[in-house]
Amino acid sequence: MKREIVKFRCSAEERHTIASRAGKAGVTLSEYCRRQALCGKIIAPPRLTTEEQEYFRMLQTHNSFMTRLANLFKHKDPAFN
The missing domain is CATH 1.10.1220 (Arc Repressor Mutant)
Known part of the structure; x- marks a missing residue:
């Protein structure tokens, strides 16, 4: 547009x-x-508390790790067996 x-x-x-x-x-x-x-x-969206921000960062970290694991399975890394 x-x-x-x-x-x-x-x-x-x-x-x-x-x-x-x-x-x-x-x-x-x-x-x-x-x-x-x-x-x-x-x-305006409500501001996140410090505790909620910390949980959000933890979720981002876990998401990153899960993505890496999924990529290992997806690409069938021989060292993973």
Whole structure:
């Protein structure tokens, strides 16, 4: 989809506020403005706690190890027998 440029003027303080809200919502400044204009409401995903972030990292590590094991079976490594 080809996108077109839409410009609007705001003060430096307003831009900072909009950029800050976009960051809190986890989207880019452009995406934030687009969603606000089209929907008028942006729901920010809840922040993960430190414990949840640690669990997420552990899951990523386990996923990496499982992928490596699956590749061993898939490519039938003779040293694995």
